[in-house]
Amino acid sequence: MTKAEVKGEYDYRGMYTALLTHQGRAVCAAVFRAFGAQLAEVPLVATKADARQQGHCRVLMGQFESILKEVSHC
Secondary structure, rough: OOOEEOOOOOOOOEEEEEEEEEEEEEEEEEEEEEEEOOOOOEEEEEOHHHHHOHHHHHHHHHHHHHHHHHHHHO
16 A cells, blocks of 8 residues: 555555565465554455465564564564
8 A cells, every 4th residue: 555545434544555475476465554553453364365374474464563563662
């Protein structure tokens, strides 16, 4: 997501998209919203059907957690 904004009653500010690639192809994507350094939500995670059960989502969420910890200095 390159530009998050308010559209009518929907507020997309603070929303980001993460994409995990494996061997040059996209395998897992997530949309997340940061509410400061201590709170975030992940309303959508999608993994390609042929890439499921291989730990890709775990890797993506692990990196997301690491980034949040760095930002919050925990």
